[in-house]
Amino acid sequence: MEDRETLTNLYHTMLLIRRTEEKILELLLQGKLASSMCHVSIGQEAVATGVCSAMQPHDYLTSTHRGHGHIIARGGDLRRIIAELLGRETGYCKGRGGSMHLVDVSLGHLGSNGIVGGHIGIATGAALWSSLQNDGRVTVAFFGEGAMTEGIFHEAANMAALWRLPIVFVCENNQYAMSLPWTHATAEHSFARKGEAYGMPGIEVDGQDVLAVRQVALQAIERARCGEGPTLIGAQTYRFLGHSRGDPSPYRDKEEETRQRARDPIRIYQEYLFREGVLTQTDVETIEAKVAEVIADAVRFAEESPSATLDSVLEDVFA
Amino acid sequence: MVRKIRYREALREALREEMQRDPRVFVIGEDVGRYGGAYAVTQGLLQEFGPKRIIDAPMSEAIIVGAALGAAVVGGRPVAEIMYIDFATLAMDQIVNQAAKLHCMFGGQLKAPLVIRTQQGTGRGAGPQHSQSLEAWFAHVPGLKVVMPATPYDAKGLLKSAIRDDNPVMFIEHKGLYALEGEVPEEEYTIPLGVADIKRPGNNVTLIAYSNMVHTALAAAQELSQIGISAEVIDLRTLAPLDMDTVITSVTKTRRAVVVHEASVFGGFGAEIAASLQERLFDILAAPVRRLGGLHVPLPAHSQLEKQVVPSVAQIVQVVKEMVSTEVAIRAASA
Known part of the structure; x- marks a missing residue:
């Protein structure tokens, strides 16, 4: 069993992602977000949390349009995240990226991306450079199952396996690419067989089980670091809400939604921690209060920050 | 040497x-x-x-x-x-x-x-x-x-x-x-991005080109010189950043400009140059800025057809002659 601190941190991170995204939705409804684009990952927190917990500080990652969880799990600055969403000069991208383009180079977070699969190229390139430099770093590419039907994924998977690049492909299979079910998007649903086709292991894992995700990620990252090449992880999860705001998911079966939402990764993990005597109800309440305070502070910081300006955009078209 | x-x-x-x-x-x-x-x-x-x-x-x-x-x-x-x-x-x-x-x-x-x-x-x-x-x-x-x-x-x-x-x-x-x-000299040198080069100085017309069309423009300038027309040839070298200053200085002097590229004229880069010149130098231009470029067709594989799609020396010479004679005609009419 993992040590208490690690186990507690995992819970804290998942809860921080959940509560932050709930706050983001609230800010969205209040009309406070500077951009209309916003995709939350509620229900999928265990994947970002489990994988990021398995990374080393000098490793890299790239992320998706549904990327709040990844940057939070990587230890991103919540003040700068909220400031970015509110279009403030203090935001990670000075208000130019918004929800879909969070980034923190100091944490090896090379950016979340608005093009489905678009960042997988950048991740592969970071891993290529690590391989050429032999610098011991591993890159994690997060993407949804929608990206697996994009051409760039196939090109990247082929290249990474061919050159045994130190990269881990993490597919967060939330079952729907906007409205299209995974079963309607591809004929082969086995990650093992998909991976095998490129010449890399493909491992399926319960994406609602943070410890299972962490275990699989630890092994894949270790394998990559040892020069044995990439791994394709298929984390089975579920997007609890719509694709974005204004999507009530009419294409999903309500019974399915109820069944899937019952598998809340935070609740599942909390029950485990209680059962194992790692945390008590009081501990959980303390964590909840701490999370609320951090979020309140971030919102306060963002609201007090100056709005982004076009002048600074013009300055940064070229480096 | x-x-x-x-x-x-x-x-x-x-x-x-x-x-x-x-x-x-x-x-x-x-x-x-x-x-x-x-x-x-x-x-x-x-x-x-x-x-x-x-x-x-x-x-x-x-x-x-x-x-x-x-x-x-x-x-x-x-x-x-x-x-x-x-x-x-x-x-x-x-x-x-x-x-x-x-x-x-x-x-x-x-x-x-x-x-x-x-x-x-x-x-x-x-x-x-x-x-x-x-x-x-x-x-x-x-x-x-x-x-x-x-x-x-x-x-x-x-x-x-x-x-x-x-x-x-x-x-x-x-x-x-x-x-x-x-x-190409043996010794080290670099050329900054965003600086056009005057490949041939001249006074009566500015031919603005880049890539291989620079050579077509130079050949046209040579031919024009035989009939007493002095063409300045500017090689843009980089389109972005664009050295519009060199183009403006030249056309201010020559008062006539032709932009030449292989890409089709429709929606081509020449439109950007022509529009900028007319916005900034309308009052001093002696003739409308002309664009020469490829026909708006998929390039045929047949080499002889391909040649007919892109601008030629003869076309450039012809266009310049038209610009000069139009001006002469206008002057004659108003005299």
């Missing part, structure tokens, strides 16, 4: 010198190693620098650019080769949505010091999918630099600057120029 080398050799020298100077520089592309490049630019570099710096990639344009970009973001200085600019269509997301946006979109946190070397244009009867001139697409995207050298000297100096630049650069060569010989 300055030695003469070919355009492709000048490019190879630039790559070699930059790779020797900076260990972060590497080349990735299709057939760049064992084969030496489809147009033999990288010939011999695999033997000299090894497979970790001259990387033969699978046929995957999107990931070639994507991987180069990712390496650039974390410290490399890649030169990605896209064999034909027509194939850049397969990598457009990586070029347009990723490389061009990354620095600004991420608040200045990331840089993409990436060169995409490619070639375009007619001259080999390569047909509709291997002969296009697509520079205007790239020049239209903020965040990309676009370089189009016409001579061995410029090719070398500009490629060295492109490699040292911290931004993504589309370095667009011309397939008809690889064997062209020109003077």
